[in-house]
Amino acid sequence: MFRNVFYLVFASLLFSLAACQSNSPSSEPAATAAPEHKFTIFMAGDSTMSIKQLKDYPETGWGVPFAVFFDDSVRVENRAMNGRSTKTFISEGRWQGIMDELQAGDFVFIQFGHNDESIKKQERYTTPEQFKNNLLRFIADVTSKGAEPILLSPITRRYFDDNGKIKLTHSHSPMVVEVAEQTNVAFIDMDPITRDYFTEMGDDLSTLRFMHIKPNTHPNYPFGVKDNTHTNHLGAREVAQLVLAELRKMEHPLVEHLRPTDPKHLKLKY
Secondary structure (H helix, E strand, O other): OHHHHHHHHHHHHHHHHHHHHHHOOOOOOOOOOOOOOOEEEEEEEOOOOOOOOHHHOOOOOOHHHHHHHEOOOEEEEEOOOOOOOHHHHHHOOHHHHHHHHOOOOOEEEEEOOOOOOOOOOOOOOOOHHHHHHHHHHHHHHHHHOOOEEEEEOOOOOOOEOOOOOEOOOOOOHHHHHHHHHHHOOEEEOHHHHHHHHHHHHHHHHHHOOEEEEOOOOOOOOOOOEEEEEEEOHHHHHHHHHHHHHHHHHOOOHHHHHEOOOOHHHHHOOO
């Protein structure tokens, strides 16, 4: 009996103490809710841009590091998906999904080409004319909503020629340039930008940016992998930085919404 009374009194004292602490002026203030975003950046593209499953790591689409560049006024919705072309992005309802959510003042990054030019995979393949028409549709749909499209040519594949330069392998890149010129939308020509960037590094250093993994070193790839299309964490971050550099050159309004720099980082130098 005494033990039960003791426990009841002890529990009551603990509860009273907790209540006093919660009402004390010196207690920590309640966490404030995060500010609501002002607009959304949607990303429409293929595997070179997309979010990856853990089973595919360290493969990384450049849209993943790109998303963390912005402050809390910006929401980034990366809808890019592995293996998709403009054709399948439409047929699977992925484009309509963006249109259903798109609001005036939003932005849509559009980057396709890798799978549109895969002529051996007819379920993905688009002729140059079909590819152009799909891009034109994307741009018209976005602008009709009062949002802004940002068009990009596909990032390069990593194949060097005998002169030590990365080859042009994208048959559909010229069509992206034509669409950009025809519509006068914001445009970043990532094919030559990334070709020049990785060519300057040379074969050895550029290999470290792509999915080259030796056997028995990573559990996701027990037999290793040599993939000159998809970037790893490092390559994706550097491609995202190249996109950001081009936005800065354009003095694009998105750069006004970059994440604020931690003051202690202002003391650091390279």
